[in-house]
Amino acid sequence: MTAGTGNTAASERACEECLRRSWLVARLGAQFDFARRRGRDLPLIFDLPDARLIAAIAGAARPAVEREYDAFDPQAAAARCSAAGVETLCRCHSEYPRRLAATTGSPAVLHVVGGRERFVRLVTAETVSIVGARRGSPYGLEIARSLGRALGAAGLTVVSGMALGIDSAAHAGTLEGEGATVAVLPAGAERPYPASKRGLYRRITGSGAAVSELPPGSEIRRWTFPARNRIIAGLSAMTVVIEAGERSGSLITAALAEDLGRELGAVPGRVTSALSAGTNELLARGARVIRDAEDVLDAIFGAGVRRTVPASRVSRCSVRAELRELFDALAGGCDTLGALMGSGRSLDQTLTQLAELEVSGHIRREAGGRYVVRA
């Protein structure tokens, strides 16, 4: 099968040429790190045809790369993918996400874990990416969670990078809102990165998908992070940044989204907080102010066209009548036992009721004995 003949929707795997391209990108991994200048230029590098890419990047390794390039065995590459439980979707495929296809330097092959059809369905719907700092503050993490939750509940697909901090919180929030979410990974799609997010990875691939442009077994490199960011920006109708320092990778995603002419939003933070320097800068340059999920929906669908259902109101219905009063107090910001006890509750009863809410998954206990209302 070649690119020329075109793939039908029914075909099961990527075409030979795209597989070779994908292999080549992974093969040039080490050289890319030398070539990497600024994240914003990456799409241009990725737009080069194979031969020119080798010429531009490979350097001393060029003869070896060319030899291996000619000897590339697509059957074996495809076999490696299926052995790793990864499905492929290539640029020549009619199902290839249209939004991503429209970008410069889009990946030749998307490697998908969690079902190709589901992935295609999810990214064809309205997509929002939520990205931000790895060391998010409790404020940022909670915003990421609640945005994910509300957007997931509203039926949008939330795209992010599964990094520590904001990214993970956005994924986790979406899952709590019973929405589907797509994680774009910096290494092979079969490998949870960071490894500590294994549990989250399982839940994401259970109802959504994990994707990567790199074939299974590829290594993490510095350039794979900005390269992954270009896919996040490319897949999404809108990108929302929550907490980013001045030199955060999330700002690369934001810049790429801006270059693509997609909607860009940022959550305002304190002007004195280093973690909000990047986001506040984006706002100053004209990004949309995002205060809640409503603002995101307004940006995508037009003001007032779609409304969110406040997540806490949904979950409140499932709280037993006797526990509602306590639940409302928690949702209203009385989030530690000391604060709750202030209004004349008895300790015994409060403890049992908190346990009940915790067991039923309505609240979560965090460090410092703070109770946080979940979805």
Added chain:
Amino acid sequence: MLAQVATFAIDGVEPRPVWVEVDIRSGLPTFTIVGLGDTAVRESRDRVRAAIQNSRFTFPQSRVTANLAPAFLRKAGPGFDAALALAVLAASGQVPAEALARYAVYGELSLGGELRDSPGALAVAEGAHRAGLERLIVPCERAREAALVEGIRVVGVASLREAAAVLSGREPPRPTTSSPAGAATIRTEPDLSDVRGHELPLLALQIAAAGGHNLLLEGAPGTGKTMLARRLPSILPPLTRAQAIEVTRIHSVAGLHAGGLISARPFRAPHHTVSASGLVGGGTPPRPGEASLAHHGVLFLDELSEFQRTSLDALRQPLEDGHVMVVRGQRVLELPTRFMLVAASNPCPCGFAGVGDRCCCGEVDLRRHRRRLSGPLLDRMDLLVTVERPQERELRAPPLTSSARARERVLAARQRQQARLASAGGGCNGEMDSRLARRHVRLDRAAELALGAAYERNALSARGRHRVLRVARTIADLDGRDRVSAADVLMAVSLRQRDLAEGSLAA
């Protein structure tokens, strides 16, 4: 002439009989001590010689050889001085040797011939009693302590001269009384009635004391974690006489106590720089560590995350078994370590998680903090309680309880447990393994449903479920109920130490 007198070496906290033999024969005047002594024993030659001469006895002008038997046992410290001096006097005919045979002698000598205060007299008295000796000579500061052992006559003496007078029957031994029974009730411990507010921690302290559960207090700096932990001994049941003697012996050996019986439960709070052997015992000569000093009391580890990992790991065996085996050289030493563990920790590296928006820690910091804390030690913690800054109105309110009131509840709960666990050899709820818990924790229908639901929904891990069972049993015991209710189970869920597997952190 040959003379022999019994004394004791202290091996960890155990007394080991040592025979001091002295042989005097004609030859050039020398004084040698053999029998594996340390430097203090070698130096004892000069002390003994001077003490004898300054007590207006004569030191034999001939060849004097002293042997400390058994020769394989390493002997440390100056406690052999008095025995050496009396053996020399007996061998040279200055005190009656046959009188000395009924005595054990223990104490350090000054150059002037006074018997100095020497730690460990209680252990020595126990050893002497076990060895079938009738009488014991100790420095008079230690007489009260040694007299705690029944069935042996303790003679406290101030000097070598006085000891010789007692032995030759010229002077009646001065009377020694063990501490009067009334003294045991005088307590100077901090009391719970000093505490304002802190309703939850107070409840947790009572549950911990009632069930022997280990407790982790979490909270921002300055909220009162240490203050609360210090008051735990005041609500624990009083020491039995046997326990008090054990505690006194350990503290006496460690040189931390002189006088009568220790009646208060020990509270030990080692600094976080403590080494593994400082915590569980060791060194040369081996000494009891903080875990043994907290025997029958409370070991409090403040700033748990600051302790070295190796020190904390060393606590595993003492926590599991109630004793620790310290191996040094060719010897194995068993030290008792049955204590309650209370630890305090900041909730996050900056310490202010849960206090408004003050916390500035990232997910990674929290994770690292949790990991530093986690491990085998946390597995033994049944209760996790957040200590919050009390509200202003609480500070103005009267105290919620007093130690006397709390202790009454604790005692009643302990009695219920002992009656129930009698068949399993006694103990308390905190020591139940899963088999015992299955047998002795009876849940009512609603409680079973509540526990089942929590487990089904993955809010509890298997280990967490077991912890909840034990704690719920104690809560019901405190209320005087045989059946564990759903409210007990839910309260235990609220107070539980969360497993990492239960994922309290963001995904």
